[in-house]
Amino acid sequence: MNGIFCIFAKVAIKHLNLKLIMFLENKANREKNRGWVEVITGSMFSGKTEELIRRLRRAKIAGQRVEIFKPLVDTRYSLSEVVSHNANAILSTPVDSSGNIMLLCGDIDVVGIDEAQFFDVNLPVVCNSLANMGIRVIVAGLDMDFQGKPFGPMPQLMATAEYVTKVHAICMKCGNLAHYSHRLNASEKLLLLGETSDYEPLCRTCFQEN
Ligand code: ZN
DSSP: OHHHHHHHHHHHHHHHHHHHHSOOGGGSOOSTTOOEEEEEEESTTSOHHHHHHHHHHHHHHTTOOEEEEEETTOOSSOSSEEOOTTOOOEEOEEESSHHHHHHHOOSOSEEEEOSGGGSOTTHHHHHHHHHHTTOEEEEEEESBOTTSOBOTTHHHHHHHOSEEEEEOEEOTTTOSEEOEEEESSOOOOSOOOOOTTTEEEEOHHHHHTO
16 A cells, blocks of 8 residues: 555656646647747757747647748758757748848747847847737747857846746766856857757856866
8 A cells, every 4th residue: 555655656746846847838828819938948958949849849730820930140950940959850941130030920820939049139029029919939049158158139038038948958077957058169259059079068066167
């Protein structure tokens, strides 16, 4: 009897933990003509793009009209796809400024924006305007640059969004939760796009030791 209770308790705790870490879309406002802004943020290799794609796919399956944008500067893999590191790709439109997102958002329900940190300072205004028009806006981007400083328009986006989800990577040195993107080479250029060879996720302690 004790054993069964233990299993029930473990399942309940697991369920509770999941509820605490997962973004639950059923909490979002589903009333007609009510938009909102969601931000998915964290370090490199924390699964931001995977989470963005998961939310967009679910909207698409439900028959909602979805448009996806990314900055023209992010040309690592493909010009026409939002690509995450596990090659779980979804088609997107590269744009050179946040103003163009407004122009390209026609009759749609959901807007996804990837690599938001590389957009200009007007991106929060654009996102809030879209939400005010009744559109669900889902933004994914790095919260900090390689020096641990807030990145581009992300702080303003996080401050004005209804929902903010911080995702974490695993520290490559000690295995704790990581939220810094440490650059492995000496370049000081902020706009260095790269994969595993250029960056490693580190926790606070290991980042400070570097
Ligand atoms: Zn560490």
